[in-house]
Amino acid sequence: MISRAFNGQHGRAYLFDGVVNVVEGEPNDRQMTTGNHTVRDIYCVKCGQTLGWKYDYAYEPSQKYKEGKYILERNLLVDVQ
Template sequence: DELVSKAFSGREGRAFLVNTCINVLPPSKSEERVLMTGRHTVSDVYCRGCGGRIGWKYEKAEEVGQRYKEGKYIIERERVVKENGWELE
């Protein structure tokens, strides 16, 4: 229910857009970035276990058509650990 889309790109390739994210540290300081879909205010998100950066949280989107992303997370597929038998594809 938390998965919004599998068709996103992160810094390291394919990524998931999700509504919420668990086992992460609070988002870092917000900054503006120009991404493939325009200018966004984002905060990097880090794994609570290893401390590695796993993606970012969309805080604000400049374009009206991109505002559905606000409050959602990009989680990079390469950073996801498959456990408990769930499928990535």
């Protein structure tokens, strides 16, 4: 995990270099609080639930560090035992 200091549409979110057991949706542009980004939603490979998104491109130079990284929204994750 890179950072816990993110917010998603459903509350707290975490930034990761990589994630597993997800499939990626189609890219689309979104206006976010930190500027315009090209992102793709990521879904659980087993149940299809939306878990967050992947940053493909950041239009703002200060946000380039997010490119290729993933956001997982805490409230969309389920603890599995």
